[in-house]
Amino acid sequence: MIFSSYHTLSQNAKLDSLDRLIRNETDKKLRIRHMLEKSDLLAIINLDSAISFNLKILDASRQINYGLGQEEAMLKLVHTYTYSGNSAAALQQLSGLRQYVEQTGDSGSFANYYSTAGLYYGMQSRYDSSIYFYEKAIPLYEKIGNRERTAQSASNLAIAFQQQSNYSMALLYQQKALRIQEEDGNISSQAYTLVNMANTYQNMGDNPRAESYFLKSIDLAKQQQLTNVELYAYTNLSSMFLEIEQWQKAYDNAMEAVKLGRRMGDKGIQAASLSKAALAKANQSVSGEALQLSKSAIALADSVNQPMITQQAYSSMGFVLKSQQKWNEAIPYYEKAMASLADADLFIEENGSLYRELSACYEQIGNTARALELYKKYTVISNSINSRENIRRATELTMNYEFEKKEQAARVLQKAKDEIYRTRMIGLGSGLFLSFIIIIGALIGYRGKQRANAQLRQQKTRIEDALKRLKDTQSQLIQSEKMASLGELTAGIAHEIQNPLNFVNNFSELSNELIAEIRDELALGNYEGANELLNDVHENLKKITHHGKRADGIVKGMLQHSRTSTGDKLPTDINNLSDEYLRLAYHGMRARDNSFNVNIITEYDPAVGEVDVVPQDMGRVMLNLINNALYAVAEKTKKSRDNGEEYEPKVSLVTKRKENAVEIRVSDNGDGIPDAIKDKVFQPFFTTKPTGQGTGLGLSLSYDIVTKVHGGELLIHGLNDGGAEFIVRLPMAVNQT
Amino acid sequence: MNKMIKILVVDDEKDIQPLFEQRFRKEIRSGEILLEFAFSGEEALICLEKYVHEAVLILSDINMPGMSGLELLSRIKAKHHDPPPMVMMISAYGDQENYTKAMELGADDFISKPVDFVALKEKIKKCCDG
Numbered sequence: 001m002i003f004s005s006y007h008t009l010s011q012n013a014k015l016d017s018l019d020r021l022i023r024n025e026t027d028k029k030l031r032i033r034h035m036l037e038k039s040d041l042l043a044i045i046n047l048d049s050a051i052s053f054n055l056k057i058l059d060a061s062r063q064i065n066y067g068l069g070q071e072e073a074m075l076k077l078v079h080t081y082t083y084s085g086n087s088a089a090a091l092q093q094l095s096g097l098r099q100y101v102e103q104t105g106d107s108g109s110f111a112n113y114y115s116t117a118g119l120y121y122g123m124q125s126r127y128d129s130s131i132y133f134y135e136k137a138i139p140l141y142e143k144i145g146n147r148e149r150t151a152q153s154a155s156n157l158a159i160a161f162q163q164q165s166n167y168s169m170a171l172l173y174q175q176k177a178l179r180i181q182e183e184d185g186n187i188s189s190q191a192y193t194l195v196n197m198a199n200t201y202q203n204m205g206d207n208p209r210a211e212s213y214f215l216k217s218i219d220l221a222k223q224q225q226l227t228n229v230e231l232y233a234y235t236n237l238s239s240m241f242l243e244i245e246q247w248q249k250a251y252d253n254a255m256e257a258v259k260l261g262r263r264m265g266d267k268g269i270q271a272a273s274l275s276k277a278a279l280a281k282a283n284q285s286v287s288g289e290a291l292q293l294s295k296s297a298i299a300l301a302d303s304v305n306q307p308m309i310t311q312q313a314y315s316s317m318g319f320v321l322k323s324q325q326k327w328n329e330a331i332p333y334y335e336k337a338m339a340s341l342a343d344a345d346l347f348i349e350e351n352g353s354l355y356r357e358l359s360a361c362y363e364q365i366g367n368t369a370r371a372l373e374l375y376k377k378y379t380v381i382s383n384s385i386n387s388r389e390n391i392r393r394a395t396e397l398t399m400n401y402e403f404e405k406k407e408q409a410a411r412v413l414q415k416a417k418d419e420i421y422r423t424r425m426i427g428l429g430s431g432l433f434l435s436f437i438i439i440i441g442a443l444i445g446y447r448g449k450q451r452a453n454a455q456l457r458q459q460k461t462r463i464e465d466a467l468k469r470l471k472d473t474q475s476q477l478i479q480s481e482k483m484a485s486l487g488e489l490t491a492g493i494a495h496e497i498q499n500p501l502n503f504v505n506n507f508s509e510l511s512n513e514l515i516a517e518i519r520d521e522l523a524l525g526n527y528e529g530a531n532e533l534l535n536d537v538h539e540n541l542k543k544i545t546h547h548g549k550r551a552d553g554i555v556k557g558m559l560q561h562s563r564t565s566t567g568d569k570l571p572t573d574i575n576n577l578s579d580e581y582l583r584l585a586y587h588g589m590r591a592r593d594n595s596f597n598v599n600i601i602t603e604y605d606p607a608v609g610e611v612d613v614v615p616q617d618m619g620r621v622m623l624n625l626i627n628n629a630l631y632a633v634a635e636k637t638k639k640s641r642d643n644g645e646e647y648e649p650k651v652s653l654v655t656k657r658k659e660n661a662v663e664i665r666v667s668d669n670g671d672g673i674p675d676a677i678k679d680k681v682f683q684p685f686f687t688t689k690p691t692g693q694g695t696g697l698g699l700s701l702s703y704d705i706v707t708k709v710h711g712g713e714l715l716i717h718g719l720n721d722g723g724a725e726f727i728v729r730l731p732m733a734v735n736q737t
Numbered sequence: 738m739n740k741m742i743k744i745l746v747v748d749d750e751k752d753i754q755p756l757f758e759q760r761f762r763k764e765i766r767s768g769e770i771l772l773e774f775a776f777s778g779e780e781a782l783i784c785l786e787k788y789v790h791e792a793v794l795i796l797s798d799i800n801m802p803g804m805s806g807l808e809l810l811s812r813i814k815a816k817h818h819d820p821p822p823m824v825m826m827i828s829a830y831g832d833q834e835n836y837t838k839a840m841e842l843g844a845d846d847f848i849s850k851p852v853d854f855v856a857l858k859e860k861i862k863k864c865c866d867g
Contacts, residue, residue, distance in 0.1 A: 502851035503752050510759045536759070543752055590800050600802045 015041055032061055032069040039076050047084040054080055071100060071109055078116050082123045090120055111140035115153045122160050130160040132676050148189075151180040155193055158200070167204045174200060191220040191229045198233065202240055210240060231260050231269065238276050251280035271300035271309045275316035282320045290320045310340040315354055322357060327364040334358040352378055497554050500547035507540040507547075514540070553580065567709070569612040574662055574730075575604040575655055577615060581622040582653055589630045598633055598649040607657035611730055617705045621714075624698040625666040625726045626653065632670025632724065639671075650723075661712075661732055667725035672718055681716065706730070742865050743788070745773045747781040747797035747809065748827070760854045770861075778804025782812060785822075793865060796848075799828040799835055807838055814843040823864050827852065 018038040025031040035057045042050035054077045061069030074097040081090035094117055101113040114137035122130035134157035141150040154177040161170035174197045181189040198213035214233040221229035234257040241250035254276040261269030274297035281290035294317040301313035318333035338354050359374035514537045521530040579602065589596055633649035640647035654665045673681060682703040706714040706728055717725040746757050754774045764770040773788070775781035778801055785795075795813065799806035810824050825846040826839040836847050846860055 498850045499750055503750075503756060505851045506756050506760065506854065510756075514759075539755070540759070543755070547752070586802065587800055590805070595805075595807075597803065597805060597808065 028060075028064050029066055029069065032057060032064075032066060035060070036069070036072050036076070039073075039080075043076070043080055043083075047080055051077065051080045051084060051086075067100075067104065071097070071104075071112065074100065075112055075116050078120055082120050087120075087124060094120055107140050107144050108146065111137045111144065111146070111149065111153075114140065115149065115156070118153065118156060118160070122156060122163075125163070127160040127164050128680070131157060131164075134160065135676060147180050147184055148186070151177040151184075151186075151189060151193075154180075155189075155196065158196065162196075162200055162203065165203070167200050170200045171197065187220050188224045188226060191217050191224060191226050194220065195229050195233055199236065202236065207240060207244055211237065227260060227264065231257060234260065235273065238273070238280075242276060242279060245283070247280040247284045251277050251284075254280065267300045268304045268306055268309045271297045271304065272312050274300065275312040278316040278320055282316075282323045285323070287320065287324050290323075291317075294320050307340045311337045311354075313337075314340065315357070318357060318361075322361060325364075327361045331358065331361050331365070334361065497551050500551040500554075503547040504544050504551070507544050511537050511540045511544075554584075567614055569614050569710075571610040572613050572615045572618065574608045574611050574613075574618075574664065575606070577613075577619060578602075578622055578653055578655060578664060579604070581619050582626055585623055585626040585630060589627070589634065593634065596630075596634055596637070598630065598651050601650065601652035601654075603652070603654040605654075605656045608655045608662050609657075611662050611732055613710055613730065614705075617709055621702040621705050621728060622664070622666075624702045625728070626651070628698070628726075629666050629668035629670070629724075632668045632672075636670045658729075662730045664728040664730075665725055666728075667717075667719060667723060669719070669721045669723040672722045672724045673716060675718070678716055678718075682714070740865075741768055741771055742793050742861065743771045743773065744794045744796060744861075745775060745781060745784055745788075745822075747775045747778065747795065747801075747806065749776055749798065749801040751776065753798075764858075777801055778806065778809035781809055785813065794823045794825065794861060796825050796827055799826055799839070807835075807842060810839060810844055811842045825860070825864075 015038065018034060018041065021034045022031055022038065025034055035053070039050055039053050039057060042053055054073050058070060058073035058077065061067075061073055074093050077093040078090050078097060081087070081093060094113075097113050097116065101109045114133045118130045118133035118137060120130075121127070121133060124130075134153050137153045138150055138157065141147075141153060154173040158170040158173035158177065161167070161173065174193055178190060178193045178197070181187075181193060194213050194217035198210045198217060201207075201210035201213060214237050218230050218233045221227070221233070234253045238250045238253035238257060241247070241253060254273045257273035258270050258277065261267070261273060274293050278290045278293035278297060281287075281293060294313065297313035297316055301309045314333045314337035318330045318337060321327075321330035321333065334354060334357055338358065341354075355374045355378035359371045359378060362368070362371035362374065514533050518530045518533045518537070521527075521533065582600070582602065586598075586600065629651045633651055636647060637649050639645075648669075650669045652665075652667050654663075654667075656663045656665070681699050683700060703714050706712045710730055712728060712730040715727045715729070717727060719725050746753060757772055757774075758765065761770050761772060765772065773784060775784045778797075781795070781797065782804075797806040797809055806826055806828070810826060813824055814821065823845045824843070825848055826835075826844045827848045827850060828835050828839075839847055845864060848857060848860075
């Protein structure tokens with residue numbers, strides 16, 4: 001473990017006193033509450049013992065049928081399993097928790113479940129899901145007036161948004177959290193939120209704001225003696241200033257971090273910060289001081305012997321010497337820095353710049369072969385920057401934090417917790433965890449760093465392979481989506497084609513009979529009668545032509561649908577096209593489920609007329625939208641039938657001519673689309689249908705067709721009766737009428 | 738065919754009316770057959786309300802928007818007119834499923850599209866004479 005003895009002592013004292021309380025408590029429920037409190041402490045010291053202790057609490061709560069205890073124990077189990085990396089077990093507890101919560105039906109319990117799920121998915125880097133759950137948790141917490149957890153959830157939700165590079169949403173929720181914490185005068189939490197906001201601004205590249213928020217958080221952290229926040233802020237500030245080449249500020253902040261490290265007796269932090277200070281000074285060409293700083297860094301790094309620290313200290317010395325053009329002297333330092341990472345099986349971004357620097361040194365001393373070899377490696381690494389960035393995201397959110405921050409953060413976590421304990425309800429503090437995602441995450445990140453880095457390299461190769469396969473299959477998938485919807489169509493086509501065929505066959509036979517009659521009439525000299533019959537023949541032939549063309553259109557539509565689009569835009573009657581595909585979709589649905597009934601309302605605006613579109617592409621869009629609408633009402637029909645509710649399924653298709661556009665609205669009165677997934681329905685592979693029933697490509701392809709091929713818009717609307725409405729808006733050239 | 742047969746034809750295809758009218762031209766002229774048309778299941782029910790006991794034979798399509806032919810069939814058969822009207826179902830695809838369902842619901846016969854009117858006339862004759 002990485003806690004210093006001082007903290008462990010303080011921890012132990014607390015543990016001892018809790019153990020006494022637990023031993024002496026006769027009330028079983030109170031005893032469980034003390035145990036829950038102890039579990040929080042254990043989680044900081046050793047996750048494995050916290051897990052087994054939580055299992056004990058769960059068991060004890062079940063025995064005396066203590067619901068609150070069970071719920072809290074399960075919450076804690078999800079947390080501890082998640083942090084320890086046992087996601088299967090965490091998920092199992094999470095689903096247990098869900099079942100439990102669904103039985104109690106209490107808003108607070110639901111909120112706890114949602115936020116815990118949010119945390120679980122966040123730690124799995126599944127930020128969409130994390131966001132989904134936190135967005136459910138927050139309004140519930142607000143409803144029951146739990147401001148503290150509202151703020152915590154908002155703050156964690158912000159982290160998920162930040163991971164998705166959705167900085168504006170991240171800021172929105174961070175501001176929400178901050179507002180609550182300010183109103184409640186919760187200074188410690190404000191310090192955490194401010195440091196996270198600073199981080200967001202830094203990610204956005206808004207360095208002035210990042211600086212001001214880091215400074216604010218330092219101010220509050222000092223008041224509350226939250227050394228971890230202070231340290232985190234100084235370290236980030238110095239890295240930020242190094243990056244934007246403000247050497248003096250980089251130096252000043254690094255030295256503040258050194259001071260803090262010294263105060264806490266942490267040599268690793270001191271070494272890492274001294275290395276940064278040395279880099280700043282070297283860049284300012286103050287080589288004497290830079291050399292001194294690097295020397296001190298190396299001395300400290302040697303005594304702690306941690307690969308990342310060693311790397312930083314030695315490469316700072318390498319850089320200092322290199323900037324003095326002492327190539328030969330710089331080389332062994334850079335080599336040592338690289339070796340320390342290689343020994344530890346670490347794969348980090350710094351490797352890239354190390355290779356480049358070292359290559360430059362070898363080039364200067366004339367060892368071009370080695371220089372070239374190193375430069376090649378540098379190129380490979382910088383080329384993989386993008387995929388590595390993805391990998392980093394795909395690991396833990398904590399991977400974004402530098403090593404020493406993690407270590408230090410973990411070290412002072414206990415102190416911060418002591419602080420918070422005073423202001424917090426005892427016992428039921430599972431929410432306590434939440435505001436410390438970063439910090440505890442940092443601890444886990446440290447523990448798992450070694451393992452993660454080895455995995456990282458494997459993952460890199462795997463992801464690159466996967467990406468290639470993905471690209472290959474993408475085109476196949478698009479084709480199979482077409483074929484899948486073609487399959488849905490087949491039954492509709494069978495029906496559709498037999499209807500016109502019925503008329504063609506019968507009207508042509510009839511016309512033959514009529515001609516025979518005309519001959520008879522003519523033979524009798526009854527020209528008037530013959531003329532009347534001729535009119536009938538004429539009408540029949542018109543019908544034959546009409547229905548023949550109809551059949552032709554159906555067959556052509558089917559072929560075009562399966563064929564790759566030629567991409568040619570043709571003037572197309574939008575009302576006809578809509579109606580044609582409405583019929584196909586409807587009959588297809590009916591053929592698959594002939595008990596299915598729906599009231600179809602159509603309203604075609606004759607002013608719509610012809611629009612230049614790629615007919616088969618727009619047909620596919622219409623087919624997708626209508627199929628989805630039919631599917632939605634069919635599902636609701638089934639549900640209502642099961643629940644014995646009245647329900648009249650309705651699907652409507654309305655076209656309308658607007659000033660410079662044509663609008664097609666497909667709406668249904670099904671269950672609608674929850675706000676949470678509105679943004680996602682156009683994403684490839686997103687489907688709410690059971691596995692195997694949807695490819696998840698229909699709407700995404702439709703979206704591409706409408707927006708990219710036709711420069712139009714595809715929008716979703718929620719409807720008052722709970723249904724959904726999709727609006728296709730196609731721009732119209734001015735000369736089109 | 739010596740008595741007048743009243744037939745209600747139900748289909749969502751409008752052209753079904755001129756088709757039947759021409760196909761049964763002679764029978765209509767001679768007064769053997771009277772045709773009524775309804776273009777949806779709902780409309781058919783209203784028609785039947787108006788002409789209780791008058792329609793002897795109903796020819797209905799299965800696939801129609803709104804009320805399907807099968808539902809119409811089950812509603813007609815549930816009403817217990819005495820004697821109940823004959824109902825023949827017409828469907829585009831003579832698939833086993835629709836056929837079985839129609840028969841279960843008490844359809845008197847099942848005709849596939851495209852409709853063979855010679856065969857249909859024979860069926861009508863058999864139904865109404867026998």
